[in-house]
Amino acid sequence: MRTAVLRSLRSAAARSAPSSSDLLRRGFSSESVPERKVVVLGAAGGIGQPLALLMKINPLVSKLSLYDIAGTPGVAADVGHINSRSEVAGYVGEDQLGQALEGADLVIIPAGVPRKPGMTRDDLFNINAGIVKSLCTAIAKYCPSAIVNMISNPVNSTVPIAAEVFKKAGTYDEKKLFGVTTLDVVRAKTFYAGKANLPVAGVDVPVVGGHAGITILPLFSQASPQANLPEDVIKALTKRTQDGGTEVVEAKAGKGSATLSMAYAGAVFADACLEGLNGVPDVVQCSFVQSSVTELPFFASKVVLGKNGVEKVLDLGPLSDYEKEGLEKLKPELKASIEKGIKFANDN
């Protein structure tokens, strides 16, 4: 039974996406697994609320701590009535941030402002950099060994900010800091399966680089199953994956960016981190992490997740000429975003 549950969880974290009924069934499982406290910072927001729901129905979670600057008592009371394993607590305002974080195994950060039409993710930097810096300062103080899943944009800069804050506090562990790029993978799989006329549950597409525009580089040459789509289709799929966030921002017409698909992607990635912590072997996800895969200090690629976070950062593997070109093109932009984050953290 235990193996069956873990296998079903693994499917959420890896190739095949779980159906909503899978997630619900998993949520009501009575399997005994290690105690894990998961914290969501920004839990009353557009991502935070559905993410709180998905973490509440995840049987790997024993304590779910929901923090925001407003609104969390209501969210906590609401999801807290669901008859799944975890105990839920809501915390509101800076005075309660320490309590929210204490004892955390995993902290997920979707706090900060989202884009409106016409904005780039970098346009969010001025507001979100400060939010991320203060939240990471608290993480360093109250739960220095927790794994951190950074969702707040611009991820290409907020992850380096977090790293600098943790370095200054003397708590930095490069194995425990992750930029969440799972939504790029989720999109690439969906778009590829549609074009290749394949059942999406059996499709895998690695996405590397970063999480903004051309820094998002889907590797359709490594997609499985391999459909050998023509070059013009691959180029269109690449562009759609890179512009996926903007597609949602425009469709929402001023009411924010992706929240539901992001909550799903965030829950898949968090689930994979928890599996890794629990010692499940061969858990692999793409994520934006400290890296020596290229000359850039942070880069998204496939990562093996283990008991201490990153167990291994995997190489990019063979790239097509089109992907090699995309890789060279993304480097200057990604480098500048990383440096901007580092500079902010050191100047403020």
Ligand SMILES: NC(=O)c1ccc[n+]([C@@H]2O[C@H](COP(=O)([O-])OP(=O)(O)OC[C@H]3O[C@@H](n4cnc5c(N)ncnc54)[C@H](O)[C@@H]3O)[C@@H](O)[C@H]2O)c1
């Ligand atoms: N990594 C990704 O793939 C991805 C995908 C979608 C959105 N995002 C990003 O996630 C962030 C959140 O998006 P959203 O749609 O949920 O926005 P939202 O405005 O709906 O929610 C953000 C929440 O953060 C809270 N918040 C603000 N300052 C805070 C602080 N100091 N401490 C705790 N909470 C704080 C707000 O009160 C709000 O509830 C944005 O930056 C967005 O760009 C990232």
Ligand SMILES: O=C(O)C[C@H](O)C(=O)O
């Ligand atoms: O596009 C955005 O601003 C939000 C997020 O990064 C996304 O990819 O949907």
